[in-house]
Every structure is written in structure tokens, then in C-alpha cells.
Amino acid sequence: MFEEIGTTTEGDLIINVGPQHPATHGVLHLVITLNGETIKKLEPHLGYIHRSIEKMCESLTYRQFIYVTSRMDYLSAHINNQACALVVEKGLQIEVPDRAKVIRVLMAELTRIASHELWWGAMAMDIGAFTPFFHAFRERETINDIMEETCGARLTMNYMVPGGVMQELHPNFQKKVKEFIKLFRLKVHEYEELLTGNIIFKNRMKDVGVLSKEDAISYGCTGPVGRGSGVSCDIRKLYPYDAYDKVQFDEVIETAGDSLARYMVRIKELHQSISIIEQLIDNIPEGDYQAKTKAVLKLPKGEFYQRVETARGEFGVYIVSEGGTTPHRIKFRSPGFSNLSALDKMARGSKLGDLVAMMGTLDLVIPDIDR
């Protein structure tokens, strides 16, 4: 790393972007080689909040390790938990009741909306618009309240268990979600008025951080970053899990590959998530919310993999089991890590001021990158 920096030509400037303090959460350290104001090279340095979650999981049982994954990508905690529950179910061949499947999808889509809203506010704040942050958090608060009522927590819910979900839905759940959807349709329109049409915003995003389709594939970019570059990579559509094969929705794909395309993918995904919730909220099947499972779960010897679509992209859980009560080896494939690796490619040749816009549209959650 330092050798490479040593080879920079005379007149180059090397600057460190972040972290302000190692104790702050979610810090990303970028070492940037600059020529004037143009970025020549960009290196992300990781490891500031490494908690060795994969190693921790090896000492936890198949029921216990699920809660740890909420601490990785904390904005799509539900979806991470869902992936872990699904991989255990796959190994044990547990038949999940239809009701649990639908509840899981509802929760996952609510999480996706909440996550995209936080991204929308935070990204606008990065770029310099402060008002959208409050608008986004106002609606996100409503989702948090719904989650709090049913799951008992606002961020790290731990609601998924192998075999279904942990608790029955709260009696108010359907009513509140319907109210929220009604309100949210109006609010998305407000978001578009505030930011999407704004000329300053458009000029800052358009043709900034262009990632071609080939590069997106070779860097393994998934989620809105991949789809913004025209890669069809929605796991919900390609490999449907839970109740996603029963709902109608479109995979949002933009072909421009710039920051504005990634922005538009997320905004359009909000509409798709609303439509998925609307299809399911009145059709939650009756039945058990959890399948009957043994008290001690033991996965058979072998390897198991399950991938899901989180708000940031493809999240995979890979478990090697030796037949015991704990995993022998566990590996998470996090979307943020692959998406971050493409940042160097995007940033080279562009101005330093545009870097913030690129990072904003990558939607980086550092604990997800740096498990």
C-alpha cells in the first residue's frame, strides 16, 4: 500500500478522508491520491469496526447466531435475519407455514422502504441539502413504530427464527401498515418534488461516477448499484424465496450507470415495495406463524448457501456444517463490500467534490462492509 503511494509522481497530493475518531460508528477511511483536484487513485482502508462476526457465529447455535447478523447491515436487519433463517430451514428441510412466509416478505419490504428512506435523507445531506433528511426520517419513524409494536425493537429486531417468525403479528399491524402506505404514496411525491426534479441536484448527479455494465459485473456490484448500471441482479426476481414468487413486481433497471441512475433505481424501488406490501397486506393467510421445530437444531453434514436481496444488494450466507449444534464455518457475502470496491473505478478521473455524490449513491453501511 505504502509502496504504491511512494510511486506517485511529483506534484501529487495524498489526502486521508476520515475517520474523525476511531470510536465513532461506521467510519470509512479513504486514502486518495490527487492531482490538483482530480482523483488519480482511491483506496478504502477497512478494519475500524471489525468485530469478527463470522468467528463469533461459529460458537453460537443455529438459533442464536441470527441476532448477530442484525448488527452487520443494521438498516436491513430483518432481511439479514431472514437469510440466516432460510439457510437453516434449507439445511433442516423445515416447511415454513404460508403465513410466516407472507409476514416475512411484508417485514422485509417495510425494512427496504425504511432503509431507502434513510439513504435518501443521508445522501441528500451529503450533497448539501439538509431538509430532505427530516422529511425522510419523519416517515421512517412510522415504520419504526410499526416494527416496535410487532417485533419489540426499532432497529435490531431479531424477529425471524428458523421455522417462521418469533411472534404473532400485532392486532394493529394491518391497520397501521395500510395507513402508512396511504400516507407514504403522497410523501414519495413530495420527495420527488423536493429533490428529484431539483436542477442543482440533477447537475451534481448526472454523469457522475459512471460505472459501466461490464465493470459492475466484474466488481460484483449488486442491488441498486448493479441495477443502475443495467445488470439484472434482483434475487427476489431471479431466485424467489419465501413469498416473492406469489407477488407481482418489476425489477427496476436503469442503464445510464451514473449516480442519478442509482438514485432513480432506489426511488422506483420504493414504489415497487409499496406495491408488494399492498398485494400482501390484505391476503395474509391464516395458520401458524411458526413451524414446529426441534428444541436443539442440528444441521446435517454438508454445505448450505442462501442468498437474499437486502436493500443494498445480494446478501449470502454460507454455512459449512459438521453435523453439530454450531456451524463449523460461516461466511457472509455482504453487498456493501463489493459495491465499495467499485468506488475506485468510478472515482478515477473525476473531481474530489463529486466523490461525496458517488459515495452517497453507493449507500454504504460500514458495519456491513467491515463485519
Place this chain on the structure above:
Amino acid sequence: MFIVKYIKNIFKGVKSLLVGMRRTGYYFTHHKEIITQQYPDNKETLNLPERFKGEVVLIHDENNEHACTGCTACELACPNATIKIVTKFDITAEGKKKKALDKFVYHLELCTMCNLCIIACPTDAIKMDQTFEHSVFDRKELTKILNKPGSKIRDGVE
């Protein structure tokens, strides 16, 4: 043609800014739509949902009796070794030895509120409480003994 496009763009840009400003102006003049809660002032009226996971408590009834048999199911279910059950042997009326709960030690500082202990409990002896203000001046205060002094197991709970 270029000039026309240029001027058009200026007007479009100004219009887009005005549309956004109108939205900001709307909320500037409509105070009733503000949903901010004045937190420390509304403590009396603050209602948390009954499922909110604040801390683990052992349920005692009016006779100071609980339903914990000391089976350590919660201790095994906990991912962080938050719970430690200390058992003792009671002498029953028939003169037999019987395992019973001595101390239900709960480390709040290690707890991640994952709800697994509550689900694991076969006698529903523990539940999640809605308290959330856990700041203390000394770390030792976070290690709690949940069974009240003098409490004993309810009759009929096995």
C-alpha cells in the same frame, strides 16, 4: 437553437427550485403536521408498546411468588451469557430434596434484547419489561438479581 435551449433550461431550473421551495414553505407554515415529541417532558404520557424489549424481569405475583423452576433453559438459550441461574436444594414437606432457584443473576450490560430467553422459558416465568433508561453511574449496578428477596416458587409449577 442553443440559446433557446439555454434559456429554457434556466427557466426549468428556476421552476424546479420553486417547486421544492413551495414544499418547504408548506411545512414552514403548517405547524400541526410536525410530529416531533418533546421527549423528557412527555415522560408521563409516553406509552411504549407492550412488546418493547427493554430488560428481562422475573414475574412476581402479589404473594411474592414466581414461576422459575431453575431449569436453566434461558441460560442455555442466551447467546451472550447474560443470564446465570444459581440453584439450591429445598427440603419439601415430604422430606425430599428439590432443586429450586436461589439467584437469577442478570447482566443487563451484556444483554442485546434478542428475546430468545423469553421464548425458551417453559413456565413463562420471565418477560421483557418496557423500561429503557438504563444509565447508571457504576457498572456493577447493571448486574441484577431478578428474584426478590424472600420470594419462592408458586405452588403447582413444575
